[in-house]
Amino acid sequence: MRSLRQFGADFGWPRIIIFFFLIALFVAAPAVGVRIDASLSDVCNRFGQNALFVLALVPMIQSGCGLNFGLSLGIIAGLLGATLSVQFGLHGAVGFFAAIILASPFSILFGWLYGKLLNKVKGEEMTIAMYVGFAGVMFMCIMWLLLPYSAPDMIWGYAGKGLRTTISVENYWIHILNRFLAVRVGQFFYFPTGEILFALFAAFCMWLFLRTKTGTAMTAVGSNPDYARASGISVDKMRIISVIISTMLGAAGIIVYEQSFGFIQLYGAPLAMPFTAIAAILIGGASVKKASMLNVVVGAFLFQGLLTMTPSVINSWLQTDMSEVVRIVVSNGIIIYALTRKTKVSK
């Protein structure tokens, strides 16, 4: 019994509650007329869509920079890449990968500057990350209106300039990953194999990276910066590397999201995205200082499961739309839980 309580304390009661809540939703689903296969398909799809964002948080957590509330900067880099790809009229797989490649110089530059900034403000990274992210998004809002994009699919028809709020990628690279080796079972179940494989491949690369010399050093920096410094590691350099990787993954993440969702969303859309990724990784068991691949996969799955199942089940049951409220309470509640944990006191 005692070890069960210990397990609960270690893993976190809120997480266990969320896990059982999700199971309960799946069990209740058929009873209120919600198809399990459709739901499962939905969850898998959304998992693939968001997995890369959650993965993007890992390097900065490991290196001690905290939760990356400034992920919007990476997303902006990705949006630049995607819009450029559409502007150049690139289709299919070429268009998709071109978007990622075009986003890279931006994501590396943004990551580098952002990393240098965070190094100067050790100890207050999270709040500053949030506002730098917001300011960046607002700055880009101005840019989306001014930059000389010209492809007719993207710009406002009547004004002749300025990008639209949402740009469809239907004619370009929609579902390009999802369709790859997809599995269809019956009318309601569709498994986007390509997208999931891509996400798992990225997670595998991250796992490999954390086992290299640099990855090991990065983890040490987050675990005990004094220890790392005494072993000759440049704490600042490791942190910047972690920020750059995080930003690059954020950029790739939004492009994967867009090919699945079908639209490029500009202007204010990136504002809320870091928060959902952060809630997901925390639900998966990560803390402000440590995150593993398991946390990423479990967290993304649980969180998207919650977001998918709660509205459909509760709405069907109560005949009312409470999804917003549940989403807000659960995702923010779990972040607060993580922020109020005492960091483990060493022996």
Add this chain to the structure above:
Amino acid sequence: METDKTLLSLQNISKDFYGNVVLSDVSFDVKRGEIIGLVGENGAGKTTLMRILFGMNVIRDTGGYHGKVCIEGEEVHFQSPFDALDAGIGMAHQEFSLIPGFTTTENIVLNRESMRPTIFNDVFGDRMSILDRADMRKRAAGTIAKLGVNLDPDTLVSEMPVGHKQFTEIAREINREKTKILVLDEPTAVLTETEAEVLIKALRNLAATGIAIIFISHRLHEVIDVADRVVVLRDGVIVKDTPTQGVTVRDIASWMVGRQVTVDRAEEGVRSFTEDIFEVSHLWVDMPGETVKDMSFTVRKGEIFGIGGLAGQGKLGIPNGIMGLFPAGGEVRLHGKKVELNEPRLALQRGMAFVSEDRRGVGLLLEESLEWNIAFTAMQIQDKYLRPVLGGLFKVRDEAAMRSLTDGYIDILHIKCTSGAQKAMELSGGNQQKICLAKSFAIAPDLLFVSEPTRGIDIGAKRLVLDALHKYNRELGMTIIMVSSELEELRSICDRVAIVDEGRMTGILPPTAELAEFGLLMTGERVSRTSKLEAGNA
């Protein structure tokens, strides 16, 4: 006759930390208006004794104490420092407990401010009273006058010189009306000579008003100068309690370090060494609490060079500065070639390693496995314990090699653990120390710095650690520079022992030298013997 009333009486105080005896049957009295100088090496028990007196939680949390503490004839049982304050005991610590943004006055009356109640008190409680700043200032000025120092009641503490901060700290303690006994822990450590004189005079003024003072210091002339009696603590026992009349500095020094036990030294005779491996010239290190002001010394290849001295005098600053953990300057040469300072990576690459005194803070990754901890530096500096994957495209951790490395050290150093995969924080202090040693051994350094190698370790483990160092020195020819506050341990394995006081080296002695000489060097005296030793002969 009544004016000689005993204020504080410690009777048969004993304390142990889980079997490790730190104080044994300590008894002494302090009378009204008396100044007692409390002297002793590190680990003698002074800090623990003061913690008992001050009712600190750590004492209760580790099994309480035996014996009686009596104030004005009545036994007291303090549950917290606030009880001690209430009973009239004030303590001025080494680390100032002041609020930088407040003025002298505000600090002196902190949380005892003069107040005038308002109508809101009835509803919202006492804290809605208005501060009576005029009265606060008057009280503070009164205390400052009592001390007899030149302190401005309106300056911000953040803008004061260090000496004035010390006076403010003391003023705060005696401002409490109830204060009868004042404990001062190394009060002159940060003062200039003039300020120290002012303080000594102030203390005499205070004592004249009836306040008893316990003055803890390693500056023996000051002790003789200001104290009425000196109490010498050694290994948890009072070895001397005598009036300071007629006592010399040398007397106190020898009581402080003298021991019944003879040194347990392997019968090798005196070793001789041929070449110098390491030269230090005019080293300075800015390490808070362990500042090095100006040190120069040479270490010979293959020797075990010991550095001792009291806490806070700078010995710990030496390895921390040379290995780049704290800002340092001066010239350091290894194998004749200059070593660039302030760069931990370069120091490690040149073949030096450091086992830090801060085991948990700097020495270990507590939340990672033993394998990680031991192999880490070797991996980062020497690219060891990595193996190629995907046809040589990347190199990842070679967990198997790390495991076998760890198993090897678990064996050699007798590390008690469940396996190499256990987390470092679960090991006992002694075994953690062995992990730190293993980490440095794994990079096979030419020169190894070890700081406080047996701190917080039980007797059995101490022996093992020292034996391991001895072994690596003899079998692999590793030159070792050992910094320690335990004189015995230095004398048991070192070829020479240097002593540090107030940021400088006061002398180098052979391990067999008289204890009194070590004691004198530790308290700042110079000994004529040393000039011969610096030339390299015994």
Add this chain to the structure above:
Amino acid sequence: MSGKRSFGRFLRENAVILLFLIVTVLAIKPSGLSLVYIGQEMITRLGRDSFLVLALLLPIYAGMGLNFGMTLGAMAGQMGLILAINYNIIGVSGLVFAALVSLPVSLAMGYLCGVVLNKAKGREMVTGYILAFFVNGLYQFVVLYLMGSVIPVRSKAIVLSRGYGIRNTLNLDNVRLSLDNWLPFHAGPFTFPIATFLVIAALCVFIIWFKKTKLGQDMRSVGYDMHVAESSGVPVDRTRIIAIIISTVLATVGQIIFLQNMGNMATYNAHDQTSFFAVAAILVGGASVKKATIPNVFIGVILLHVLFVVSPGAGQKLFGEAMIGEYFRQFIGYGVIALSLVLYAWRTRKEADRLREGLRGGAAAAEGGAK
């Protein structure tokens, strides 16, 4: 030489205010707005927003940083207003009723916020920010689902067509401008809401008086150094909670004042930007995470809101797009907060280094080596 250094220091310490002044002055002309219009807007907004910004002072004083959790107080105030409209209480009495009714909720919210922030020492600002979102969810639950169903609502006009839940926009005509127009004062083309100014002045007097009390001194000591305060016997955790409770209650009243000027309330969104505007204002006014004074509040409100007023017009004129002005406002607001936080964090680290040298033997390094 020292003149140059102190000029540099002046620039650094007042960087934000100066930047703002320059940008604002540059934007006035292109905006096409008359100085009279801008002047009146300034007066109105001073009345409307100052109370909310003043609510931020005490948590900063107590060392808890920028209280993003003030939104909790705003939400309590909004619930009070809903009830005032529900019971059809008009004029200033409506406002007073709203304030009194929301008081218990406000106190409870303040206490909750204080307890949570105490558990997240060192991360107060992020936690406060997220807590505001969390409680927003609870607020939505109460207002969108419970009001009208479980909680009886008398006035059908404010309920959604489905039968329960409050409407998205609440018409506040009952109490609109009731405080502002209570004692109006006209001087030339300008109208001054004297009653509102008096309320604000009363709060300023309260704050000044409060800092003189023992509780105020305790908060100050906790703000400087929690450990020293604690070892001197100051009840640190309780003092911090009190600071947050006061701030929350002030935010409640402040939001009520804000909304009576707006005239209508976006039931589910009115509080979204409350903390953003208040924090941006106080930072623009020259405050930092550790230090804020009453002049910072007023300077900040004026500067921030003048810029907000002229941006859309300036954006239209300079770039041909009104939206740019809108985005520019947001960008400046977030940018100011980010810049202030960065400057503060950077300065704190430099302070810590300097303090360390002053406390113990840094003399050797300062002298540049051994002598």
